[in-house]
Amino acid sequence: MTERPTSVAGRAKRFATDVAGLGIARAVGFVAPALLLIGVFLIFPALWTIYIGLTNYELTGPNAVAPQLVGIDNFVNALDDALFQNSLWLTALFVLGSAVIGQNILGFVLAWTLRKAKPGLRRTVESLVLLAWILPSTVVAFLWFAVLDRDGGTLNALLGSEGTAWLVEYPMLSLIVFNTWRGTAFSMLLYSSALAAVPPSQLETARVVGASGWQTVRDIVFPHIRGHVLTNTLLISLWTANDFSPFLLTAGGPNHASETLPVFIYRQALEGGQLGYASAISLLLLLANLVVAAVYLWLLRRKS
Structure with a gap:
């Protein structure tokens, strides 16, 4: 039983959305580990540093437990x-x-x-x-x-x-x-x-x-x-x-x-x-x- 041309065309369109022809889902799956590492070790620390820089956070004492926002x-x-x-x-x-x-x-x-x-x-x-x-x-x-x-x-x-x-x-x-x-x-x-x-x-x-x-x-x-x-x-x-x-x-x-x-x-x-x-x-x-x-x-x- 032959597949309908419209179905073949639709599948080709789905797999042609990226250069390698992997499809969006597979391409995201390949880069997901790298994106996870970048997010955990680069993006999150940068955002956390920005947040801490807006507070009076200290290493010890009351401000270490409950830091307050101090703005700029x-x-x-x-x-x-x-x-x-x-x-x-x-x-x-x-x-x-x-x-x-x-x-x-x-x-x-x-x-x-x-x-x-x-x-x-x-x-x-x-x-x-x-x-x-x-x-x-x-x-x-x-x-x-x-x-x-x-x-x-x-x-x-x-x-x-x-x-x-x-x-x-x-x-x-x-x-x-x-x-x-x-x-x-x-x-x-x-x-x-x-x-x-x-x-x-x-x-x-x-x-x-x-x-x-x-x-x-x-x-x-x-x-x-x-x-x-x-x-x-x-x-x-x-x-x-x-x-x-x-x-x-x-x-x-x-x-x-x-x-x-x-x-x-x-x-x-x-x-x-x-x-x-x-x-x-x-x-x-x-x-x-x-x-x-x-x-x-x-x-x-x-x-x-």
Whole structure:
């Protein structure tokens, strides 16, 4: 018994509602686990943070049992808080110094220098740089304590400056150098891939006409990798702005001199017990990240 054409057409229409021809029900079934994970671990925490930021929720005490809605008071208080303003400035300095300038420039220099190096040397340098990136934060912090220690530190021994407490006297400089050293691997790998796409004929032409290294990078290389530069800068800026590693070295000290926003949020939430206030600051940090991302995406669209 043959099926009626109208029935066949109706079934085909139902299964043609998506590109793979699975049908809406099956397609939803395939993506449901991923949507569930996103909802549980991303959307719900974000909404919960927004809600807590509108309350006076505390870690202990009466406000931990029955928090009250305070509206935008937490946000207003944060903007008037000198410690928050200090943390915001230090975070901007940390991102600019260690990510936008440090990791970007050092990563490109390594990629540009190693592109013609011998395979053995290139693999060795890349392995050492990657090792700094993949080591656990606690291990890296312990190593840098040994380097920057006031008594018997490696850096003081090399410079002959015994007694210099780098993490106390120059906390932000120490953190910028530390984060540049640790995070350069990603920039190096990204730029190595980008440089491989630059036409060799153009590089050879620049060499023949006597262009300097800087002129070659400016006029030949950069126009080809501009999109990669913006993408890399966006990613490392966001990662650095939300990095908690500075706490392992300085804990925000001395006297809040290295208290970046993630460290400030941690201390307000867990040390001060002000979960509502800390959540409001977390939301402000999220909004700052979105603004930075929007600027970079706008620059990418202009480039394209």
